[in-house]
Amino acid sequence: MNLLYLLLLPRAAANGIKHAKYQADNLLQDGTYLDAERQQALMRKNQRKKYPVQLPGCVTVGSDRHCRKEVKAPAAPAKSKRADAAAEAASRRWRGAQHLTPTKQKHDLNATLVFTKDGNCGAPQRFNKTLTSKLYFFAYVTSRNPELLKHFLAFYAARGIRFKEPGRSLIIVSPSLKDVKPILDEVVHPDNLREASTYTSDLKREAVNAYLKTLPKNKYLMYPDLDEFFDVPTPLIDAALVTGDGFVLGSMVDRIAETWRLNSITNEPLWRQFPRRCLATLEMLKGQPRKWILVPTSFMGKSTQYASSHYVEGEEALPRGLKAYGFSHYRFGAKSLDLTKAKLGLYEQNNAGSAKVYNFMLRWLDKADDHLLSKRFRRFVTCLEPCASPAVSR
Numbered sequence: 001m002n003l004l005y006l007l008l009l010p011r012a013a014a015n016g017i018k019h020a021k022y023q024a025d026n027l028l029q030d031g032t033y034l035d036a037e038r039q040q041a042l043m044r045k046n047q048r049k050k051y052p053v054q055l056p057g058c059v060t061v062g063s064d065r066h067c068r069k070e071v072k073a074p075a076a077p078a079k080s081k082r083a084d085a086a087a088e089a090a091s092r093r094w095r096g097a098q099h100l101t102p103t104k105q106k107h108d109l110n111a112t113l114v115f116t117k118d119g120n121c122g123a124p125q126r127f128n129k130t131l132t133s134k135l136y137f138f139a140y141v142t143s144r145n146p147e148l149l150k151h152f153l154a155f156y157a158a159r160g161i162r163f164k165e166p167g168r169s170l171i172i173v174s175p176s177l178k179d180v181k182p183i184l185d186e187v188v189h190p191d192n193l194r195e196a197s198t199y200t201s202d203l204k205r206e207a208v209n210a211y212l213k214t215l216p217k218n219k220y221l222m223y224p225d226l227d228e229f230f231d232v233p234t235p236l237i238d239a240a241l242v243t244g245d246g247f248v249l250g251s252m253v254d255r256i257a258e259t260w261r262l263n264s265i266t267n268e269p270l271w272r273q274f275p276r277r278c279l280a281t282l283e284m285l286k287g288q289p290r291k292w293i294l295v296p297t298s299f300m301g302k303s304t305q306y307a308s309s310h311y312v313e314g315e316e317a318l319p320r321g322l323k324a325y326g327f328s329h330y331r332f333g334a335k336s337l338d339l340t341k342a343k344l345g346l347y348e349q350n351n352a353g354s355a356k357v358y359n360f361m362l363r364w365l366d367k368a369d370d371h372l373l374s375k376r377f378r379r380f381v382t383c384l385e386p387c388a389s390p391a392v393s394r
Helices: 002-026 036-050 081-091 129-134 146-159 178-185 201-213 234-243 334-350 352-363 375-380
Strands: 053-055 058-061 066-068 112-114 135-142 169-174 193-195 220-222 248-256 276-278 290-296 323-329
Touching: 129 135, 129 234, 135 146, 135 201, 146 178, 169 178, 169 201, 201 220, 234 248, 234 290, 234 323, 290 323, 334 352
Parallel strands: 112 323, 135 169, 135 220, 169 193, 248 323
Antiparallel strands: 053 058, 058 066, 220 290, 248 276, 248 290
């Protein structure tokens, strides 16, 4: 028996020391000890500190700092059952009431997102005659995606852009005009075409600003990229022109194929080829989704000038509370992969912010199939109601 005591005594002493150390480590200022439940609460609190909230309802996690939408909101004060029911109903409403993220804007215009299937899911609607009579058009496009260019020209011609009228549009093609000249000659007057041997954001900004200086006052300019289709319904455009003093703000709705593949573009209407409507640019690619659909040719007593593709100089003077209308953004086509890699090399030299967007896009592709968006992308991306009910699950 004495031998047993001698064997157990060192272990008991060690346990006593561990317990004393545990109490010392977990003794709180109020004289109480940190129990298991409070330890877990503290761990959760430390995790929240480790992953700061960058977007509304979004926590960045993991080595790739992706957005985790499942983050739980902090506990709210007790409410009545009636208030809880109202809050629950509000949380289920259409996402069109959300605001653009101020941290992703140069100026916080307090814009409210408005999404509608009417424009995204059908043939292009023609602008009213008053607008088309005052409307000018500028685009800086690549000649390496002729399939998308064909849809681009047909879409904007159907909306009422007067491509055949000299001076009413300017389309700069890079790097080779002759590669897509047959497509352009069907729609665009030769005087409205230019060729550029290379592309950079600075060259594009300088070109659109120079064009704006040649335009008459009290007119409008539309300035989309090749993959941006401003398909906002005509009545909404008309209303926005009045409330925005000639400015109409938009926000990208990224169009994705039903199978989540980066499919080749065919002659079928694009909204049928890419029925999924998702908000990937901001959430998944950490890019800027807002874009001016229309701007007046003169602003604050001089020619309107772009600070970048997304911002206009002096726009902080615009009225707050504008609406930002969702328009189709056809980024996820088959040729997007090669163009993304080409642009990535260019932007890594000249524009670190844009390079980040293209790096994220490549990261979200399936490792075994670089023309398929990964399961992780499908899990985390926010999507609106599709144009047609997808037969393939997420």
